[in-house]
Amino acid sequence: MPDTKAVTEDLKTKAAGETSRQSPDSKEPSGSQEEERSGLHAEPPEIVYTSPLEALDRYSTKSLDRAANAHLARFTLGVSPYGLSSTFFTWWVHLMGAPGKQVQLMEKAARKAMRLGIYAGQLARDPETPPCIKPLPHDHRFEHEAWQTWPYNLIYQAFLLSQQWWYNAACDIDGVSARDEQVVSFLSRQMLDMISPSNFIATNPEVAQTTLREGGANLLRGYQNFLEDWERAVSGKLPIGTEDYLPGRDVATTPGKVVFRNRLLELIQYAPTTGKVKPEPILIVPAWIMKYYILDLSPHNSLARYLVDQGFTVFMVSWRNPTAEDRDKGMNDYFGAVAEAMDAVTAIVPDTGMHGVGYCLGGTLMAAKAAQMARDGDDRLATLALFATQTDFEEPGELQLFVSESEVAFLENMMWDQGYLETKQMAGAFQLLRSADLIWSRYIHEYLMGRRQEMFDLMAWNADATRMPYRMHSEYLRQIFLGNELAEGKYRLGGKPIAIGEIDVPIFCVSTTSDHVAPWQSVYKLHLLADTPITFLLTSGGHNAGIVSEPGHEGREFRIRTTGEDEPYASPEDWLAAADRRDGSWWPELVAWLSERSGKEVPPPGLGTDTAPYQAIENAPGSYVFQR
Structure with a gap:
């Protein structure tokens, strides 16, 4: 017979572990009833059971629920059928x-x-x-x-x-x-x-004519394409054609060195290409759900290379692709990793401020970090630039259709089982937002017409996503997205709440007209939160393609206007009517804005420091970008 007391203690330990995973503590005091209810800041409650049978019942039934939903999520690509139903x-x-x-x-x-x-x-x-x-x-x-x-x-x-x-x-x-x-x-x-009639051979005239003309050869090619795609998908390979866009060889080729590395990121410093540079370095923080090289794509459309060629010292964060071992890494860990990167930049380029740049979720992180720095009297930031970044999530666009209490609980069960959110499960929601273009259009061209869609650098990058740790993604969804704590002054860093209104440096904010992830009207709400001059730029394109908008890119246009610190608030519609319209790329506008807020040029700094801990480790693009 097993020892009843030992069984009870074992069940207590397991149940407490499950509670910790479900509602991980954030290493900071709660300070509010909302945080205590969320369980994300509070200490996990003590688990007390009156008998081994009761402990077994509570632990096993909750685990059964989680396991069942985790397996169901694999078939639904992480989309909760319960909330939708x-x-x-x-x-x-x-x-x-x-x-x-x-x-x-x-x-x-x-x-x-x-x-x-x-x-x-x-x-x-x-x-x-x-x-x-x-x-x-x-x-x-x-x-x-x-x-x-x-x-x-x-x-x-x-x-x-x-x-x-x-x-x-x-x-x-x-x-x-x-x-x-x-x-x-x-x-x-x-x-x-x-x-849709476009999805069927008999009701799509283009497919029907092609099938008759080629005697069905298009369908045979399409079947071969399908088998090839299926084999790559089940074996974890990237889509066909991505092998022509290898980081370090075809994309992410801007020369530089990895000068710092921790568990979550590598810091790349790019080599100068000009005899003198602006004294203030640029630190770019991309979103942790993407590989950094969207901002260092091919040589002709690399923002990192463009900024270096304009006489800036550029640092770039390259996020690690987390595994199940990182399941307990939370938002505080990501903020801490960026703080360490900022310390590295300060050590390599001392005695000057820095231009902070954030893209997408990286911009949300940088905005929160800038608010914390202003609150604590840290004056290392000279300016802040945000690309396709939301700081108020009350109206986040079509993505909110996939983020509800039911959906978050469903994702948490899935991540509880895996330890992270898989890239395919994340991509499913984004593809559904534009299913006609991203799913059915590909189905028609590649499987019915038998024509492979030509791969290009941005598409190859889009297929090379990163995972997200269980705890971090749960905290982000519950606190920042659902709770909108950052906009409401409830989000806590360093044990105290932060407010976007405390940011005291000029802001350059870029949004795009066709953004399904961060609609420009939602991004524009920064004007309601920040009490500092904001240069707002609205460019044509989508969430990614609008940002990758190098000089010479055909069909690009943008509108730009600066709202002074003492100017009254203008609605998005009024801003649009008053903003200047210009043709071409917005990148030169960013360079001009940064240059106006930079000091007199100086000789470029070395790549890293001569002594540890910021010595050059390896050549760019580093190691983390190759993790699958």
Whole structure:
């Protein structure tokens, strides 16, 4: 017989461990009821059980729930079916209780059917009849001229009318929140995108013509493409074509040295290319969900190389790809790693301030760090530049559809099992945001048409993501994203809350017009939080492509305006109307802004220091960028 007391103690230990993983303490005092409820700042409560059977029951049932959800998440790419089902049910119940809305939808359905019938009759008389409904500006599925021939024109017009009806059905229902309406509209769009006539051989004229012309050879090539992609996916390889964009050989080629390394990051210092440099170095912190070399892509579109060529000393953070061993690394660890990188920059380039630059989540981190430094009287920052960065997450755009209490709990169960959030599970949500372009367009071209999409540097980088530790991602989602603690002055660093309004250095903030991750209106809310001059720049492009906007890039334009410290707040619409519009790349604007706030040029510093701990370790791009 086993020792009952020993079994009880063992179960207590395991249960306490599970509690710690579920709600890890943050090594800082709580200081608020909200933090105590979240469990992220408070010490884990003492676990007391009256018997081994009760301990076994509580521990095993919770573990069973977590294990079941963790395995389910592998099939749903980390998207919680529970929260989505609950939202859909809420919408349906309220719709059933709205007879007026039902009558309106029936009327709309009848009117759309009539429009389609009239259009069909006009087509019979005149094949050149213009369509009765046009696709949205971003919808390119029906642009091929063959869609204007019968019967394909009638097929895609019926689809667009159905799509419009579903949008009307999802919205404007009493009792349903705006977020729930957005979720239902999003789910409806995903289902309709799945059954779009462009996705089937018989109803896609371009595919049908290609199949007849090639005798089905396109489908054979497409099947071979599918098998190749499937083999690479299950074996953990990067997509085909990425081998032509190897860091250090094809991308991330700007010369430099790794001058500091800790558990979470490597610090790269780039070699100077000019005889003299600005005295203030630039420290760039990219998001920890991406490899750093989006800012050091090919030589012609590398922001790091461009800044070096303009006479700046540039340091870049290269994040480590965490494993299950890093499951307990939290936000404080990431802030601490950046603090160590700043100490390294100060040691290598002493007696001067630095220009802080953050991209995406790295910008959120840098904004919080800048607020902490201002609060504590640390004056090492000369300026702060933020690229596609949100500091207020009340309206984070379509990404909020995947971040709810249900979704966070689902992700936590998955990360509890793995110790981290896998890159494929993270990519699933981003692909769904633009499924027509990122999923179904590829399906049509590569599997139905049998044509491989040509790989390029930005696409290769996009496939080379990093994982996120369990604890860090849980804290970020609960505190910064869901709790919006950074914007509300509740987020704590160094044991005390920080406020964006305490930042006392000029800010250069870049946003993009087509950003699905950080919509520019949400990024613009920095004006409500910061009490310092803000130069806001809105450039064309998306979250990544708009930032990689080198001089000479065709079709680029931007708007820019500086809001002084004492100027009244202007709405995003008013700012857009007042901002100057300019053609071309925004990079020269950044250089001009930094130069105005830099001192007289000096000889460039050495790469690292002559003695430890900031001696040059190895050549750029370092080791962490190659971790899979």
